[in-house]
Each structure stands twice: as C-alpha cells, then as structure tokens.
Amino acid sequence: MILMVKFIHAADLHLDSPFIGLKNLPDYIWSAIYLSTFSALTKIVDRAIQNNVDFVCLVGDIYDNDERSVKAQAYLRNEMERLNKFNIPVYLLHGNHDYIENTGLHLDMPENVILFDETVETKWLKTKENEQIALTGFSYDKRWVLERKITNYPERNPRATYHIGMLHGFSEGLESEHGHYAPFTMAELRSKKYDYWALGHIHKRQHLAENPPIVYPGNTQGRSSKESGDKGFELVTITESGVTTEFCSTAVIQWKTIELSVKEMKNLDTVYKALKTAIEEQQNESYSLFLSIRLTDNEHLLDGVIKKIKQGELVEALQQIPKTDTFVWVHKIELQTVAENHIPAIQKLFPNEWTKILHEIEMENLFNETTNTLFDFPGIDDVVETREEQYRKKIVLDAKEMVRNQLGFERSDDLED
The missing domain is CATH 3.60.21.10 (Metallo-dependent phosphatases)
Structure with a gap:
C-alpha cells in the first residue's frame, strides 16, 4: 500500500x-x-x-x-x-x-x-x-x-x-x-x-x-x-x-505595477488614450486589480501634462469606471525620474564622486543601516514600502530628483538651448 x-x-x-x-x-x-x-x-x-x-x-x-x-x-x-x-x-x-x-x-x-x-x-x-x-x-x-x-x-x-x-x-x-x-x-x-x-x-x-x-x-x-x-x-x-x-x-484582488512608454508623446489626449489602452489590456474575469502605472520615456511631455499627472488629475480621470464584477482601479501614476539629465552641473564638477556615492547608497547594507531605526517601530512594515532592491533603487532616483528641485535646475533639454 x-x-x-x-x-x-x-x-x-x-x-x-x-x-x-x-x-x-x-x-x-x-x-x-x-x-x-x-x-x-x-x-x-x-x-x-x-x-x-x-x-x-x-x-x-x-x-x-x-x-x-x-x-x-x-x-x-x-x-x-x-x-x-x-x-x-x-x-x-x-x-x-x-x-x-x-x-x-x-x-x-x-x-x-x-x-x-x-x-x-x-x-x-x-x-x-x-x-x-x-x-x-x-x-x-x-x-x-x-x-x-x-x-x-x-x-x-x-x-x-x-x-x-x-x-x-x-x-x-x-x-x-x-x-x-x-x-x-x-x-x-x-x-x-x-x-x-x-x-x-x-x-x-x-x-x-x-x-x-x-x-x-x-x-x-x-x-x-x-x-x-x-x-x-x-x-x-x-x-x-x-x-x-x-x-x-486565493486573492480576489491583486496589486500590480506596469511601465508604459510615452516616447515622443507630448499632449494630454495622446497620453490619456495610451493609458486607457494599457488599462483595458489588464482587465480580466478572474480577479480585480489595483494598478500603478509608471510612465517612462517622458522627456517630451508638455509641462502642463506633467503638472496634471503630479497633481493627480489624470488618476482621477481614469478612476471614472463603471461597476463590474471585476475591476481595474488605477491608484497611482508616476513619472520615471530622469535625474541623470536634470543635473549635468553636478556630474560635470564631481563625476567620480557622483558615481561612487550613487553606487554606495544603493547597497543593501548601507541602506539598511540607515533605515533600521525607522523599521524597528512596531507596525511600520504595514505603512512604508519594502527595503528590497527595486525599492532601494526607486528611492535613489527620487532622491536625485529632489536634489534637482532643491538646486533649481530646469530640464536638461531647456539648458541646452
């Protein structure tokens, strides 16, 4: 037997x-x-x-x-x-x-x-x-x-x-x-x-x-x-x-992040239609979806379009959906940061130091040592994001964007004129 x-x-x-x-x-x-x-x-x-x-x-x-x-x-x-x-x-x-x-x-x-x-x-x-x-x-x-x-x-x-x-x-x-x-x-x-x-x-x-x-x-x-x-x-x-x-x-609702290239796109209508198509492709009958969309290759977007994305207007527009058994709910739209093109002065003045510090701060040990105190708080892991590699890299990109904003630089394509 x-x-x-x-x-x-x-x-x-x-x-x-x-x-x-x-x-x-x-x-x-x-x-x-x-x-x-x-x-x-x-x-x-x-x-x-x-x-x-x-x-x-x-x-x-x-x-x-x-x-x-x-x-x-x-x-x-x-x-x-x-x-x-x-x-x-x-x-x-x-x-x-x-x-x-x-x-x-x-x-x-x-x-x-x-x-x-x-x-x-x-x-x-x-x-x-x-x-x-x-x-x-x-x-x-x-x-x-x-x-x-x-x-x-x-x-x-x-x-x-x-x-x-x-x-x-x-x-x-x-x-x-x-x-x-x-x-x-x-x-x-x-x-x-x-x-x-x-x-x-x-x-x-x-x-x-x-x-x-x-x-x-x-x-x-x-x-x-x-x-x-x-x-x-x-x-x-x-x-x-x-x-x-x-x-x-077992999950009746799933979370997902996708990337959507908006290369060569400038106007709001073009971006909106591309987003609608991407959302429709995610619709299915097995489960509902909370969707985060990251827009890449966004260098040519009009400043007004970028403003509407950052202020959440585009997300609100895409959240106008009919009631269905399964749904796709867009809860976030974010722009890929292109800080490398935004801060040419720092890169030109301190190229070696800039490259070295970017490499160091993405390393797991240094990142964890810096954030351990925060993550020791009870229940913090239910509120903040993870400390995995993908999130560490995202934080670094966001930090570079903050540096650009603090120093008051404009977009690199404007600086070249």
Whole structure:
C-alpha cells in the first residue's frame, strides 16, 4: 500500500485587515476590499473539501492584530465548522500579529481545530489510511518573540510516518522587510530531519529548499502595493517517493505595477488614450486589480501634462469606471525620474564622486543601516514600502530628483538651448 498524505499549508491570512494607501473609493470597491481576506479563507476551505485533504495547517497571523474582531473570529469559526463536517482537522498556531492574549475575548473554535500553545509541542494525527502524522509548532504569546524557538523543536520522531514542522518566523540571511522574529537558519531546520517545513510570517511566496521542502506560501491576499502579484496557499502531497506542492490562488484582488512608454508623446489626449489602452489590456474575469502605472520615456511631455499627472488629475480621470464584477482601479501614476539629465552641473564638477556615492547608497547594507531605526517601530512594515532592491533603487532616483528641485535646475533639454 502506498503511504500518502495530502494537506493544505496556508499562513498570514490577516483576516479583517485594512488595505494601505487607498482613499476616495466607490462603495462597491470598498466592499470588495473589506471582503477580500475573508473570501481568501473561503477559497482555502473550498479547496480542502474538494481535494478531501487529510488536514489543514494555518501557520500564524490568522488575524491582523491581537484584538481580533468578533466578525473575524466568527467567520473563522464558521469556516472551520464547514471543515469539521467533513472530518478535516485544522492545526493552527498564532504569530506576531495575533499572539495569544486576552483569551477571555476569544471565541472558541470547533473541536476539529487544534491550537498550539506558547511552548513548542508535537501534535499527532492518525489519518484515514492509518498513517501517523507528527506536527510540531508553537504560538506566539507576545508581539515580539526574538528567541531561537527552533532549538526547542525535537528531531524527527521515529514513530511518525511523516513529520511536519510549523514555524512562524524569520529565516536568517533572507532579504526581507519583515520583523526578525523567532529566527532560524536553514541548517537548523534540516537538522531536525522533518519531511516538510510549513513556514509563515514572510508575505512573499518562497521555496527556500526542496529536500526537505522549506516553504513560505506567502499571504493569502495582498493588502498594499508592496504585496503585489498572485497570493494563495500550497496544496502538499507527501508519499514515500517524495513531496509535491501545488500553488493555489486565493486573492480576489491583486496589486500590480506596469511601465508604459510615452516616447515622443507630448499632449494630454495622446497620453490619456495610451493609458486607457494599457488599462483595458489588464482587465480580466478572474480577479480585480489595483494598478500603478509608471510612465517612462517622458522627456517630451508638455509641462502642463506633467503638472496634471503630479497633481493627480489624470488618476482621477481614469478612476471614472463603471461597476463590474471585476475591476481595474488605477491608484497611482508616476513619472520615471530622469535625474541623470536634470543635473549635468553636478556630474560635470564631481563625476567620480557622483558615481561612487550613487553606487554606495544603493547597497543593501548601507541602506539598511540607515533605515533600521525607522523599521524597528512596531507596525511600520504595514505603512512604508519594502527595503528590497527595486525599492532601494526607486528611492535613489527620487532622491536625485529632489536634489534637482532643491538646486533649481530646469530640464536638461531647456539648458541646452
């Protein structure tokens, strides 16, 4: 007989979480936002029932904060009850956002929901085919868990058909803007000899290793422009011959940034029509989209057009859209900075120094050292952008543009006249 177990690995649901950076939205879009994190949970449960999985792993930050709204708790309870009717157990631990506190304000979950407490512990499951599954994990009991909880995880239990580690924490050496909570190394995970590591905390989907699989599934619904792309969970199958994973989408709203060249364009009407065409190309029936558009090759735009873009008039015009089941909402239009052409005097006076400082400030270590104090503030990662390479480069471009503005230079094509 083939030994096989199938389960769902999801994390960072952030039920009832607000979206960041949006304002002045139509009511139907606000409604879609409000329901999006809940809809993602429903999709997880639907897929678990459809695939008749042996169990579900929810690896931390089920709620967006420790106060956890009654609506969010009731919604989770109802969805867990759906799974209970199909005898599907759920192994759930709490993370840094929904750490265990004020238990007198918590709704009890159905009997199929098995909660981990603040000490590392191993739960056991006997599947329908009599496989013995060991699941090891812990829940946060405070906002910041900085100790190396991984040291308390036992090695693979010899009685287990398969042993799964559940850990809401930070992989050391990983470039991420998220807090460095419950840190661990890849070597530490591998030393436990588990069959699969179900991770949570990092919102970007990542397969850190394949043997054994060490997986961040990402969050189930992006909530700001820094959480772009498709979001979902992993459908995992373990057999004697190995582990297979399938990514399953849950996000009803996605965030995306595109670039649009406006080369040789000058007038407002030409730019407006090009934007409308680009937006129509993004429309689809599977999900809605919050779209940011970056206009490149914009050197020939009339000053009046640039002014209307910077003042937000063009965004407001493109936000006049009909109510549809899925929508494309443009929330930002920005101009590619062309600071290299804007500050010729500095480049001519100090060419070597200018090149050197631009290279240095884009480097990860220096950038992080400069911004560490800011990012240490609780909850700051939900407000500001990431510190990844693309964002570092964007900040440098913006800084060069600010220098140009402070020094009062005009556009380079004007200076050449």
